[in-house]
Amino acid sequence: MILKVVKYGNPVLRKKGAKIDSITPAVKKLIADMFDTMYDARGIGLAAQQVGEALQLTVLDVREVVDRPSTLEINGKPTDVKEFMPLVLINPELIPSGKTVAGPEGCLSFPEIFADISRPEMVDVVALNEKGEKIEFRAGGLLARAIQHENDHLNGLLFIDRMESDTKADLQPDLDELQAATKSALKKK
Numbered sequence: 532m533i534l535k536v537v538k539y540g541n542p543v544l545r546k547k548g549a550k551i552d553s554i555t556p557a558v559k560k561l562i563a564d565m566f567d568t569m570y571d572a573r574g575i576g577l578a579a580q581q582v583g584e585a586l587q588l589t590v591l592d593v594r595e596v597v598d599r600p601s602t603l604e605i606n607g608k609p610t611d612v613k614e615f616m617p618l619v620l621i622n623p624e625l626i627p628s629g630k631t632v633a634g635p636e637g638c639l640s641f642p643e644i645f646a647d648i649s650r651p652e653m654v655d656v657v658a659l660n661e662k663g664e665k666i667e668f669r670a671g672g673l674l675a676r677a678i679q680h681e682n683d684h685l686n687g688l689l690f691i692d693r694m695e696s697d698t699k700a701d702l703q704p705d706l707d708e709l710q711a712a713t714k715s716a717l718k719k720k
């Protein structure tokens with residue numbers, strides 16, 4: 532089922548996600564719906580906050596992006612990223628590493644707003660998958676960027692918080708407009 536994507540200005544985007552204790556049928560349904568919603572919106576990642584649920588849960592799939600490579604290592608061995616997709620991360624813990632690199636980002640909660648964001652180029656991840664099994668891996672490239680972007684959502688952080696101040700100043704009128712539109716739509720409910 533395709534869910535409505537929450538837009539900037541909705542307070543749920545600023546909520547830290549609660550840990551998920553067990554993979555209940557409701558969590559399984561939410562994961563399936565989040566994938567439907569993400570693919571429908573042609574996104575590569577979606578956090579639970581973006582469908583109105585403040586939980587430590589995100590879904591990702593970078594297979595559609597061919598011009599921005601991703602890397603993956605499991606137990607130190609390079610592994611096929613495609614085989615690892617789609618990816619569900621529950622209660623993820625991240626250790627970013629490597630040099631900081633700037634790259635373009637967008638966000639389904641900020642339609643038509645894009646900016647270069649600087650983030651560490653690699654990230655070590657420990658999380659649970661959709662079966663509640665522990666997974667550990669190191670991601671690089673686009674996947675590392677996407678995971679860090681989604682993990683920020685799980686902590687109530689948004690990519691505008693990581694923009695250069697000049698970039699954010701340029702986008703501020705668009706951001707203010709989006710925030711106002713979201714708030715007025717929420718009031719009407």
Ligand code: ZN
Pocket residue numbers: 637638639640680681684
């Ligand atoms: Zn986002």
